[in-house]
Amino acid sequence: MKIGFIGAGNMGEAYISALYKEKEILFYELNNDRREYIKSKYNVESANTISDLILGVDIIFLAVKPQVMKYVLEELAELKLDNKIIISIAAGINLNFYEKYLGKNKKIVRVMPNTPALIRKGMSGVVFNENFSEKSEKNEILELLSATGETIEIDEKGLDILTAISGSGPAYVFVLINSLADGGVKLGLSKEVALKLAVETFIGSAELIKQTGKHPEQLKDMVTSPGGTTAAALFDMEKNGIRYTMESAVEACYLKVKELAGNK
């Protein structure tokens, strides 16, 4: 199975880095510096045109920004795709948009990964269009995608909500980790030490939820001694609207996903 990529930016690279050792890869990238970097880092071949790319591949990943997807699809629509599988990772763009350009009979998959895919710790949502009748074919795609981490099959509305949690979520977590560390810096710790404490606390806490299966509220209560230090911090966080801040950010992201869907 040979895999083609249109776009080898942050996310294209995440997939190439996860797959290049086991699969044959070909990619098409407009940015010269980026093309040379990917070629030399992973020793994979690049195609000169989209038409050259699709000739030799069975699966085509679309890893360009939503704003340029229309132009890529216009080019693909002119070519003979036969029964090649199209996998798009663009935020917001619905299956029916791809079907409009490529035809209703094409096998199309929407995936929403996240940047921890770069270290195979990603979380991806996956939606198949109606042309996947064989369970084994879906499983093959899910298996391929799991090279970057966990996968979950979901419906299209769910995928757009997932974008606002795990797709964009790493950025929220980086801000939270950094500000937790900066709290320590304000009190006099070095950034290096404070960042190590914050990072390990996020990793350990996330693993604790995963490994124990306990509810986050229950685990929070285990940290919080009556009249103690944690309760004082939590009270302050509540006063400053931490829960509202997070939920409102997720909603703002979801609204942007819907906006992108309308403005390709």
Ligand SMILES: NC(=O)C1=CN([C@@H]2O[C@H](COP(=O)(O)OP(=O)(O)OC[C@H]3O[C@@H](n4cnc5c(N)ncnc54)[C@H](OP(=O)(O)O)[C@@H]3O)[C@@H](O)[C@H]2O)C=CC1
């Ligand atoms: N970054 C993230 O965390 C996530 C991104 N996504 C989705 O992944 C997609 C890609 O995002 P990301 O990797 O961050 O974007 P990048 O901008 O890093 O990568 C896209 C790459 O494609 C190149 N490019 C632009 N037009 C074309 C074209 N017509 N043919 C071939 N290559 C082209 C760009 O070059 P140039 O820079 O010169 O324009 C760039 O190098 C987006 O649709 C996004 O919604 C999904 C989940 C997470």
Ligand SMILES: O=C(O)[C@@H]1CCC=N1
């Ligand atoms: O910010 C974005 O639009 C992309 C989609 C999900 C994560 N990054």
